[in-house]
Structures are given as C-alpha cells and as structure tokens.
Amino acid sequence: xxxxxxxxxxxxxxxxLSYELIRKNTANDANRMLxxxxxxxxxxxxxxxxxxxxxxxxxxxxxGFQEPVTFLLAPCFYYYVRRLTSPAYLPFVRTHLLPFxxxxxxxxPFYLLDAQSKWQFLYGDMYxxxxxxxxxxxxxNGFIFGAMIQVAIYLVLSWRRLSTYQIVSENNFSSLELIxxxxxxxxxxxxxSLYGLWFLDEAIEVNAMACxxxxxxIGCHYDWLIGERVFFxxxxxxxxxxxLMSYYGLRQPEIFTQSNQYLELEKSxxxxxxxxxxxxxxxxxxxxxxxxxxxxxxxxxxxxxxLHDLACASGHSRHHVSQAINQSKNISFFDFINQLxxxxxxxxLLAHPNRSVLDVSLDxxxxxxxxxxxxxxxxxxxxxxxxxxxxKQLAEKLS
Numbered sequence: 313x314x315x316x317x318x319x320x321x322x323x324x325x326x327x328x329l330s331y332e333l334i335r336k337n338t339a340n341d342a343n344r345m346l347x348x349x350x351x352x353x354x355x356x357x358x359x360x361x362x363x364x365x366x367x368x369x370x371x372x373x374x375x376g377f378q379e380p381v382t383f384l385l386a387p388c389f390y391y392y393v394r395r396l397t398s399p400a401y402l403p404f405v406r407t408h409l410l411p412f413x414x415x416x417x418x419x420x421p422f423y424l425l426d427a428q429s430k431w432q433f434l435y436g437d438m439y440x441x442x443x444x445x446x447x448x449x450x451x452x453n454g455f456i457f458g459a460m461i462q463v464a465i466y467l468v469l470s471w472r473r474l475s476t477y478q479i480v481s482e483n484n485f486s487s488l489e490l491i492x493x494x495x496x497x498x499x500x501x502x503x504x505s506l507y508g509l510w511f512l513d514e515a516i517e518v519n520a521m522a523c524x525x526x527x528x529x530i531g532c533h534y535d536w537l538i539g540e541r542v543f544f545x546x547x548x549x550x551x552x553x554x555x556l557m558s559y560y561g562l563r564q565p566e567i568f569t570q571s572n573q574y575l576e577l578e579k580s581x582x583x584x585x586x587x588x589x590x591x592x593x594x595x596x597x598x599x600x601x602x603x604x605x606x607x608x609x610x611x612x613x614x615x616x617x618x619l620h621d622l623a624c625a626s627g628h629s630r631h632h633v634s635q636a637i638n639q640s641k642n643i644s645f646f647d648f649i650n651q652l653x654x655x656x657x658x659x660x661l662l663a664h665p666n667r668s669v670l671d672v673s674l675d676x677x678x679x680x681x682x683x684x685x686x687x688x689x690x691x692x693x694x695x696x697x698x699x700x701x702x703x704k705q706l707a708e709k710l711s
Contacts, residue, residue: 315543319361322551326354329558342395345404349388350557353550355381360547368434372427375434380415382459386466387412389503393470396492397477411462418451456514463507470500494682498560502553509545563680592639595632599640602626602633612652613677619645650687653677657688661700669696 330347359378362368368375387408421444422430429442474496523532605626606612614621622645623630637648657676660667673684673696688696 315364315547316361318543318548318551319357319364322357322547322554323354323361325551325554325558326350326357329554329561330354332561342392345388345392345395349385349392350554352381352384352388353554357547357550369431372431375430376419376422379419379455380412383412383415383462384409386463389499390466390470390473393473393496393500396496397473411458415455415458418447421447460507460511460514463510467500467504467507470496474500494686495560499557502556506546506549506553509549513544513546563682595636595639598628598632598636602628602636606649606652612649612656613675615674615677615679617649617677649677651691654688654691657684657696658692658699661696662703665700665704672696 330350333343333347333350356378359374362371362374391404391408421442422433425433425442433443474493478493519530522528523530602622606622609625611617611622611625619630619634623633626633628636634645637643637645641648643651653676657672657678660672660676661669664672669684670681673681676684678684678687685695688694688699692699694702
C-alpha cells in the first residue's frame, strides 16, 4: 500500500510539474524538453504502478512498452542543459534518439505477442513460446546494461558542458546565467543521485537472483534481501526529485519562467547588429535616454521587467533597445538592469542598517536572495553583509 501511494503521488505531481513548465512559457523549448524528460519519468512510474497494483492483469497488452522510454531520459536532459548554456538556437539532433528506436525495434517481437503470452512471460512459470531465441538470450539481459551505459555517458557529457560553461563565463555572468548554472548543477546532482540509486537497485536484484539460483550471493540468509521488496530506492528517489524541482521552482521562479529573450539577445550580439539601421551615435543617444528613463521611473525595481517591457516603455523596438545597451555599455540587458538594482541596494543597505538583506534584495527588484547575492558580489566584489561591515568600520574610523 505504501508503494502504491508513493507511486501515485509521484505520477500526479510529475504530470502537474510538466504541465506548469509548458504553461508558464510555451515559447521556451528548453522548458518543453525538461517537461518531456519529466513525462518520461512519469511514464516509467506509471508502468511500475500498474505492475505493483496488479492492473496489468486488465491491460496486459501494455506490458513492455515502458522499456524503450528509458532511452529518452538522458538525451532530453542533455539537450535541456545545452539549451540553457548556449546563446544560439540548438535543434534537437535526431541521432540522439537512435538508442530509443533500436530498443523499440528489438522489442517488436514482444509487442506482437498476444495478451495471454505477455502475461505468462511476465508472471507465469514459462516463457512465451513465440519469442525468438536472441530476444531471450541477450535482449532481456542486455537492456538494463545498455540503458545504464547510455545514461552514464550523457551525465558525463552534461557535467563537462557545465564545467566548460562555467570556465568560459565565470567572469561574465549575468544574474540569469548564474541562476541557470546553479540550477543545472543541482539538477545534475539530483539525476546523478538517481543514477546511483538505480545502480544500487539493480545490484540488489542481481545479488538476490544469485542467492535464489545458486546460493552464492551476499547476505542470502536475509529474507528481506531475497524476498519481495516493499519499494525500490530509485522509485522513491524519482518522487523526491519531482518535489525538489517544484521547491526550487517556487524559490527561484526565474528557473522556469525565463523566456528566450536572453538567448535571442546573445544570438543577436554575436551578429553585431550588422543589418541594423541604428548608427553608433544614435545608439549611444538612445542608451542615454533609456538609462534616464529607467532610473527616473525606477523601472529596474520591477522584478519581472523584460526587454520587451522596456522597449514598450521607451517607445522603441526591442531590437534597437538591445543594440543601444549592448553597443554603448558593452553589456547585456540583464546586466544593465542588475547593475542598477545593485546600486540601489547599496544605498538601501547603508541607509537602513537594521533591515534584513532579504528585504533589501526584494525591494531592489531581485526575485530571490540567492540571485541578489550572486549579482551583488559580482559587481562589488563583496557580499551584502561584508559591504555593510566595511562601511561601518570606515564610518567609525572617520568619526
């Protein structure tokens, strides 16, 4: 009963999380890819739920359809990492789906079995008679091994991508880049932990089979090891990861609500506005006017301010506003706004020494304390607490 409740909660929460990812920004293909990854996890949990509850007895034709889905998880996650760490648009390379299609092709003989044969193969004492020898000899045994190798490869590739991204960008992080990097590190750690739990579950199963078949396993005298298990660590881990993702999404909404404007901005910067009709002189003048407007109207205090909002407020196109800021100040829109927010926060920290750092960060236009700390230290070289302490010591010396 415990397992069924946990699996049901995991499926429902995973569906809700993937729905929110797509609903919050339908134009963000990175979110769609993460939602697809979550839906793959949900599909695996759902099939496990059918197995644990005995529901396969009523829908035996569904048996086995979940296995190839395992080969979709890692490519979807890797693309999500690449999409958030690359300024250019990255189409999904279809060769990443090759292991999935190979798995589907190899499993076709099992899919073509009638419902009764599938049921006997899974729960009966005899193998289904119509399966080819190669399927019974190596596919069933090699499937898990191949899936684990594929996931390990993509986890390593994702880790290398994040390491390279951090090295290349460590001196030029915008607030959004810093949030993305920290989020992807946490997500990679969570999926790496899931991989470890999956490996542990498979090792326990192999050991249990060795105990049952040959009596040569480890701890064969423990009934809980060779008997039916109440739950698998990896199943429980997936459910926990779903809730952790929701927690981080609530704590830092920028993770899931960011649009592709940042990516479009970086892409346009690489082209250096070759086809733009805005000259450097006009760009500098427009930047000056925009800066005055943002400061006079305190637009930077709006935590949801976007390039599109600023363009509408200034009466100019988004492309021209982006070009004016980038060419005149040699920074992105996000850096431009965050610098103004940090400057405002500096004044607030000194003017109100008893106010908490969290209150100052929210009043300065930041969505979270962690985003504020990252931006503040980047532009000032110290944390907000250290900044207050330094000025307090300086004031004491002068007095």
